[in-house]
Amino acid sequence: MDQQGTETDPHDLDGSRRRFLVGSSRLAMLAGLVAGYGAFGRIAARFLYPAHAEPRQWQFVADLKRLHTGESLRYVAPTGEPVAITRRGNRGDSSDFVALSSTCPHLGCQVHWQAQEDRFFCPCHNGVFDPSGKATAGPPADAGQSLARYPLKVERGLLFIEVPVERVVRGDGRPRAGGRA
Numbered sequence: 295m296d297q298q299g300t301e302t303d304p305h306d307l308d309g310s311r312r313r314f315l316v317g318s319s320r321l322a323m324l325a326g327l328v329a330g331y332g333a334f335g336r337i338a339a340r341f342l343y344p345a346h347a348e349p350r351q352w353q354f355v356a357d358l359k360r361l362h363t364g365e366s367l368r369y370v371a372p373t374g375e376p377v378a379i380t381r382r383g384n385r386g387d388s389s390d391f392v393a394l395s396s397t398c399p400h401l402g403c404q405v406h407w408q409a410q411e412d413r414f415f416c417p418c419h420n421g422v423f424d425p426s427g428k429a430t431a432g433p434p435a436d437a438g439q440s441l442a443r444y445p446l447k448v449e450r451g452l453l454f455i456e457v458p459v460e461r462v463v464r465g466d467g468r469p470r471a472g473g474r475a
């Protein structure tokens with residue numbers, strides 16, 4: 295019985311309690327959705343607009359006259375990343391050259407060029423790559439991986455490569471070369 299002397303219907307009490315609980319759970323669900331979309335938005339924004347783009351620079355490699363067709367040279371980027379630069383043509387422009395990371399995309403061993411086989415070979419798990427860097431055998435081929443490729447340009451008879459110039463620290467604390475390597 296209430297103060298006016300009327301009795302409160304217990305069913306009404308259950309109804310208002312139910313309405314309160316439904317309203318609260320809808321509010322919680324809405325808050326969860328907003329938080330979820332907010333987190334998704336932050337991740338998407340970080341992916342689309344990285345806080346600061348990885349610094350890359352054009353670096354001098356060699357005078358074209360010093361690298362003949364079929365020859366390869368080893369270049370080390372400022373990050374320490376070894377790159378194999380091979381001359382495959384004689385037009386005198388950047389299309390003559392291919393610059394590939396020497397780091398195997400499978401587990402990071404160093405690949406080396408086997409001229410007689412016309413291929414790059416990774417001794418760790420017998421990974422094989424064609425001269426363009428595409429994996430043709432071993433675990434990298436199974437995973438559809440390729441050696442990372444770097445842009446090249448020729449200016450006034452000189453060959454330049456575009457490479458990352460800062461190290462990026464991976465989640466496991468080990469440094470890795472930034473960029474597409």
Ligand code: FES
Nearest residue numbers: 398400401416421
């Ligand atoms: S690390 Fe190169 S094939 Fe495994």
